Amino acid sequence: MTRAACTIVSLNYLPYARTLCASFLALHPECKFYVLLVDRLPEGFVLSQEQFEVVAVEDLGILDFPSVAFKYDILELNTNVKPTFLKMLLARGLDEVVYLDPDIFIYQELGPVFELLAKYAIVLTPHALSPAPDNGQSELVLLSAGIFNLGFLAIKRCQETDLFLSWWEARCLELAYDEQRASMFVDQKWINLVPCFFNSVEILKHQGCNVAYWNLHERQLSRQDSRWMVNETDPLLFFHFSGISVDGKERISKYTEKLTLLNRPDLRSLFENYRTQLIKHGILKTYVNKYAFDTFDNGQFINRLTRSLFAANLDRFSGENPFHSSSKFYTWARAKHLLSVSDSAKTYTSKSYSNVDSRIRFIHTTLRLALRTLGADRYTILMKYLSYISILRNQRDVLVD
Secondary structure, eight states: OOEEEEEEEOGGGHHHHHHHHHHHHHHOTTSEEEEEESSOOOTTOOGGGSSSEEEEGGGSOOTTHHHHHHHSOHHHHHHHTHHHHHHHHHHTTOSEEEEEOTTEEEOSOOHHHHHHHTTOSEEEOBSOSSOOTTTTHHHHHHHHHOSBOTTEEEEESSHHHHHHHHHHHHHHHHSOOEEGGGTEETBTGGGGGHHHHOSSEEEOOOTTSSBOGGGGGGOOEEEETTEEEETTTEEOOEEEOTTOOTTOTTBSOTTOSSOBTTTOGGGHHHHHHHHHHHHHTTTTSOOOSOOTTSBOTTSOBOOHHHHHHHHHTTTTSTTSOTTOTTSHHHHHHHHTTOOOSOOOGGGOOGGGOOTTSHHHHHHHHHHHHHHHHHOHHHHHHHHHHHHHHTSGGGGTTTTOO
16 A cells, blocks of 8 residues: 655745645655645755655646646646646555645644545545534635635545546646636636545545634634644644745734634644744745746746636637747737736735725726616626626637737
């Protein structure tokens, strides 16, 4: 029986991968650990100093990889090559593989996971096991992002897993954008269908697995006999520090303001120790190398709009490497004014907008004028169309020649 664990990172997350790997191997010394690097190693990087084996994303053999790397941003590409990576590891002869997000830390042996793999081909963990007391707000988020959290996935080598990974890989490489308004959320949303489409799937409801900010409403941590426990009944197997910041002080995640170390003091020492481990493994070191797939070959930054319009026009720009500034796509994108030096849209949320902002007031005035001019029925039709083209890939017709 050959077992291994793995994760996927770009250079900015390499210290997280080191921390995860160290925690896993300390409890599973008989296993190997693999890291898929969705990036390129900087000059002078010494692989022999790492505890894990590095696999380069460009060695996965993905058909027309430059187009895939161009149409997806860093989050999308890191998540959507997951099934291809898992297929490669199984093809190397591994019997069982556990995928873990890099911002996870292992606290106890994953015995319950491996016990399930003896019976099932695929093991998943749901985001939560019970409703949160917030009138359904958390459930709306889960309906949008996915029922299962893909920070964890365990599989074993068998025919059913092959069928699952081939189906998932095809979806991830074709249709797995970060577009929740279009019912897509990278690799994760597709997994909603797995218990329906495939056999030998087990949903792991162990309270000590994949503990994170999204299920803390149902899980309290404590120390018993030098180990962490969840709700005083189950050992903490692994905690998912999603959205953590080393200098985040009281915040437990950039994704939530409701939960902090002030109102969850049971987490304080857990977070302090994890942050110490991140520093030990180089989180404060700044990598001067930019993300490998962030620019054209002339250094021009690739923004979200440029990627989306390339994805919407794959049929007309196939056969060339889109990263080349000599390509037809680059010429077209420049002529269409798609290029920019920054991409700040992701920093804006519904909480970023203010009615006192003159730009917002201008838009509201314009919309009120449109309502009076068009009438309620046609105004509603206009809103539906604007909602459709607010997904950038749907603006192909707006920018057609």
